[in-house]
Amino acid sequence: MRRGIAATALVASLALAATACGGSDSGDEADGPVTITWWDTSNATNEAPAYKALVKEFEAANKGIKVNYVNVPFDQAQNKFDTAAGSKGAPDVLRSEVGWTPAFAKKGFFLPLDGTEALAEQDRFQPSLIEQAKYDGKTYGVPFTTDTLALVYNKALFKKAGVEAPKTWDDLKKAAATVKDKTGVDGYWGSTQAYYAQSFLYGEGTDTVDADAKKITVTSPAAKKAYGTWQSLFKGKGLHKADTTADAYAHIQEAFVSGKVASIVQGPWEITNFYKGSAFKDKNNLGIATVPAGSTGKAGAPTGGHNLSVYAGSDAAHQKASLKFVNFMTSAKAQETIALKNSTLPTREDAYTAEVKADPGIAGYQGVLSSAQPRPALPEYSSLWGPLDDELIEIAGGKESLDKGLGDAETAITKLVPDFSK
Numbered sequence: 354m355r356r357g358i359a360a361t362a363l364v365a366s367l368a369l370a371a372t373a374c375g376g377s378d379s380g381d382e383a384d385g386p387v388t389i390t391w392w393d394t395s396n397a398t399n400e401a402p403a404y405k406a407l408v409k410e411f412e413a414a415n416k417g418i419k420v421n422y423v424n425v426p427f428d429q430a431q432n433k434f435d436t437a438a439g440s441k442g443a444p445d446v447l448r449s450e451v452g453w454t455p456a457f458a459k460k461g462f463f464l465p466l467d468g469t470e471a472l473a474e475q476d477r478f479q480p481s482l483i484e485q486a487k488y489d490g491k492t493y494g495v496p497f498t499t500d501t502l503a504l505v506y507n508k509a510l511f512k513k514a515g516v517e518a519p520k521t522w523d524d525l526k527k528a529a530a531t532v533k534d535k536t537g538v539d540g541y542w543g544s545t546q547a548y549y550a551q552s553f554l555y556g557e558g559t560d561t562v563d564a565d566a567k568k569i570t571v572t573s574p575a576a577k578k579a580y581g582t583w584q585s586l587f588k589g590k591g592l593h594k595a596d597t598t599a600d601a602y603a604h605i606q607e608a609f610v611s612g613k614v615a616s617i618v619q620g621p622w623e624i625t626n627f628y629k630g631s632a633f634k635d636k637n638n639l640g641i642a643t644v645p646a647g648s649t650g651k652a653g654a655p656t657g658g659h660n661l662s663v664y665a666g667s668d669a670a671h672q673k674a675s676l677k678f679v680n681f682m683t684s685a686k687a688q689e690t691i692a693l694k695n696s697t698l699p700t701r702e703d704a705y706t707a708e709v710k711a712d713p714g715i716a717g718y719q720g721v722l723s724s725a726q727p728r729p730a731l732p733e734y735s736s737l738w739g740p741l742d743d744e745l746i747e748i749a750g751g752k753e754s755l756d757k758g759l760g761d762a763e764t765a766i767t768k769l770v771p772d773f774s775k
Contacts, residue, residue, distance in 0.1 A: 387674045389445040389667075390421040394430040394659070395695075399625045403694035404682075411681045418674045438462040441666045445675045449494055449662045451485050452728060452735025457662070458488035459732040464663040464672060465491040471663065471679040477701045478683075485727050486660045494660025495683045496700035498691070501725035502552060502654035503718060505609070506616035506640040507632055510536050514615075518642035520652075522556070522582050525616075525645050529591030532615045540591035542605050542614045543583070545749040547741035549618055552654045553579040555726055556647020561737050561766070564729035567773045569766055571741070572759045579647060580748075580755055587749055595749035618644055620657065624696035624714035641717030643724045656725040658700070698722070733769050740765035 393404055401424050408420045423444065425433060431453055437443040438457070449457065457463050466472045472495060475483060482496035504525075506518060511528075514535035519525040529540025543549070554560050559575035562568065570576055587595040593614060596604050606623060608614040610630020627633045646652035661679045663672060681687060688704035691697055696714050699705055710716050728734050743765075744758035753761075763775065 386417050386419045387670050388419040388421055389671055389674050389678060390423060391446040391678070392423050392425045392430060392434065392444040392448065394425050394427045394448045394450070396622070397424045397426075400622075400695045400697070403691055406694075407682060407687055407690065411678060414681075415674075415677060418677065420678060434462075435460075438664065438666060443664045443666060445664050445667045445671050446678060447662050447664065448497060449660050450735070451494075451656070451658050451660060454486055454494045454660050454662060455488040455730060456732040456735065458491070458493040462665055463493040464665045464667075465493060466495060466663065466676070466679075467492050469676050471495050471661075471676040471683075473680060474684075474701075477685065477703055479700060479702065481656065481727055482658070482700050484730075485656065487730070488732065494662040495679050497659045497661045497683055498697045499656065499658035499700045499722070500620045500622060500698055501656055501718070501722055502549065502618050502620050502644055503721045504616055504642045504644050505619050505627070506642065507609070507612060508638045508640045509632075510538065510612065510615040511640065514540075516540075518640060519645050522553075522586065522645045522647060526586070526589060526592065529615075530589065531591070533591030536615070538612070539593045539608075539614045541586065541616045542593035542608060543586045543595070544605060544618065545595055545597060545601065545746045547738040547745055548655065550580065550583045550741070550745060552618065552644040552652075553583040553647060555653040555655075556582070556645070556649060556651055558647075558649045558651055560729070561741070562729070562731070562734075562770065562773060564731045564734070567770075569763055569770065569773050569775050571766060572756075572763050572775075577755065577759065580745075580759065582647060583745075584748060584755060595746075597746050597750040616640075618654075621696065621698050621714065621718040624712075624718075627714065628696075636713050639714060639717065641714070641721065643721045653724045653726045654721075656722075656727045658698075731770075736769055737766055740769075 395401055405422055408422050434443055434447055478496050482499055486492050486494035514532040516528040516531050519528045525541055532540030557575040557579040559570055559573060561571045563570050586592055605617055609617045610627055610632055612632035627639055628636055633639050643652050644654050663675045685703045688699040688701055689706055689709055692699050692709045696712055698718055740762045744762040747753040748755055748758040
């Protein structure tokens with residue numbers, strides 16, 4: 354799941370401006386093929402080639418449909434689609450992050466898919482992922498890729514230090530110090546981003562909000578304890594200090610794949626990049642474990658991933674073609690192909706073939722999926738990370754106290770969910 358991070362997915366803005374979007378502006382000719390536009394938000398370097406190849410395969414099997422493929426940087430796509438859909442100029446199909454799906458459904462931008470060709474094999478998908486694609490009892494996306502966070506570690510460095518994958522955050526602190534003593538490199542480097550800090554909340558049995566009670570809980574005692582633990586992992590032997598630069602994500606990733614830090618928390622979207630690093634030329638050196646537990650003994654990370662959703666503003670012909678395309682891209686065969694090419698996690702069990710599970714990265718992340726925690730069915734939920742991103746970087750950098758930072762985040766969150774109490 355790309356959480357607004359500066360991934361390598363880049364595309365020229367002029368290309369987007371020139372792209373035909375939606376059924377009414379697709380350049381179709383009379384009696385010619387229907388041209389649908391797909392906005393793909395995947396990594397343009399590592400993932401997009403596999404999707405482009407599948408598009409060609411789909412077109413070859415469906416002569417009456419052409420697919421205008423556009424790769425849109427993930428960190429721009431949500432706002433671009435929101436603007437385009439509001440003016441009836443959105444693409445026919447969007448690779449929608451799971452948190453965007455209910456938000457766009459609430460606005461009426463997505464077509465309900467229940468009973469359509471797109472969901473013809475609904476029972477093949479993991480039920481929790483179908484639930485996460487729903488809003489107000491209807492399904493607005495077909496699960497395309499899924500993910501969660503895990504503690505990934507360098508097995509060779511851990512073995513040299515004589516430590517095992519930690520079960521708790523306290524264990525991680527001890528392991529990091531031992532790794533530093535025995536190997537000379539830091540044992541752990543944490544992120545300041547709110548999405549990566551979410552596991553600390555789960556470890557204390559809480560969340561940013563209680564959606565059922567309609568209450569903001571980001572400043573509750575449990576949340577403060579969670580963020581206190583998160584903050585403590587930036588200082589101490591073997592614990593790398595917080596990186597508050599704009600390139601922090603890249604710095605952490607590079608340090609890990611080059612063996613300069615022994616462990617980080619990361620998602621499966623980086624599996625292919627792990628393997629490109631000098632530390633993981635032997636893929637089996639990549640250790641993958643459930644994120645450490647908090648004081649409650651609970652361990653888990655948010656369920657992420659993407660759905661394929663169809664634009665409600667397209668005409669009937671383009672919607673029909675889009676539904677067929679979504680069905681193809683989420684089929685068992687396509688899911689297996691994507692997993693083998695991109696090392697991403699399939700959303701349906703019949704795509705976890707023996708060949709797919711032979712990838713140690715996929716097998717490792719599949720093993721931690723059972724501890725992943727779905728997000729609340731709240732359209733505004735994904736937007737709540739924005740205020741926290743702003744405040745956590747200040748807290749981690751020592752520019753704000755934990756209490757002030759969380760208090761400011763609470764104030765900002767109140768504006769996003771005005772009907773919630775504090």
